[in-house]
Amino acid sequence: MAALTIGSPCASLAAASSSHLDRPALARLPAGRLQFGCFFAKNGAVSTCAARSSISPLRAVAVDSDQSESPLPSSEAKPKKYYFVVANAKFMLDEEEHFQEQLAERLRLFAERGREQDFWLVIEPKFLDKFPNVAKRLKRPAVALVSTDGPWITFMKLRLDRVLTESFEADSLAEALASSPVDVQFERPKNWVAPYPKYESGWWQRFLPPNPSQPEA
Template identity: 65%
Template sequence: MVAPATLALSSCAGLAPASVAGRSRRTRQLLPPGSLYSQSTASSRPNPCHLRSSRPLVFSPAAVAVDSDQSGSSQPAEKEKPMRYYFVVANAKFMLDEEEHFNELLSERLRLFGERNQEQDFWLVIEPKFLDKFPNITKRLKRPAVALVSTNGPWITFMKLRLDRVLADNFDADSLEEALDFNPVDLKFEKPEKWVAPYPKYEFGWWEPFLPPGNTKTSS
């Protein structure tokens, strides 16, 4: 069985123009000759088919592309803030050869960090370059100088009180390498003629495990 064919017509197709024209003729027949309305109505009556626009909506690709690019753009990443470093400093003779407790304090702290799996945050720097930023300190120092540097401010305050004869301050640096940069120097300490302490004197070079990378060897 074949389904009956159907023809779908829009409201403005086929017979619509003829019906409109028929109504116009009947209107002219009912009006008296010479009527102004009879002369102008047919020509001025709008075509219903023209009232509905058949033009499709057009989107501007350029505008869409610009909006897409703007919405997908990301703000540049903010620059990381410099790290604050704290230090105590004194001449190398006092820090490495005369201060009896300095070795013990650093060794105990390094052992504690190892037991807790903490990353080391303190270093000894011989002739650090950052001292050039502190003329009020350098004019009071004998050279060569040694600084204990750390990112832990309270601990450096404790070390200043513990060592006593040291100077303290802080500075900012963009990297650890910049903070621990140094001027190469050979250290030489005279051995005392008579050692009166009940324990043996620390060996020369005991401080090398606490030096930053690249400064791990000193002369005797």
């Protein structure tokens, strides 16, 4: 019997196994660690090497179907907040001489910048029913300047001075701008001494809500 030359442990098997790994049978083995066990007789006459694959079993992970799906966003629209200043119609529409000019300038600025109008004049607004402490301090009919821009309404409060201010939430623009029908007319002063012409009655029409929806009382 030929002598057995022993070099590095299982060196010959490691070399042979690399070629055997190309065989389809070994290629189908799951990925894992290949361990070699070698046994040699003390007299060197017999050698036995065995290779076995140490493969970690796959673990199935159960996923709760409720957790695997992200919650869908709610389709319900949230109420929007509106801010307003309010006073009697005589003051807002006839006596405050610079009010029309400020609204016209803001409307012009929005048109230049392509911004959607976010302010309106509301004559006898229905939302005043929610503010009895405000309503009892007003002469009627009342006019409110309503906007979704809180800081601007604060500025207008300081600019107009003799107005009351508050805020509320509404589910729609139509609800926020709902009003009670009332005809507003003012007599022209007999003696107008200002160096500029008085604004014509009805100038506020273009600042009223477009196609206002009047909900049933």
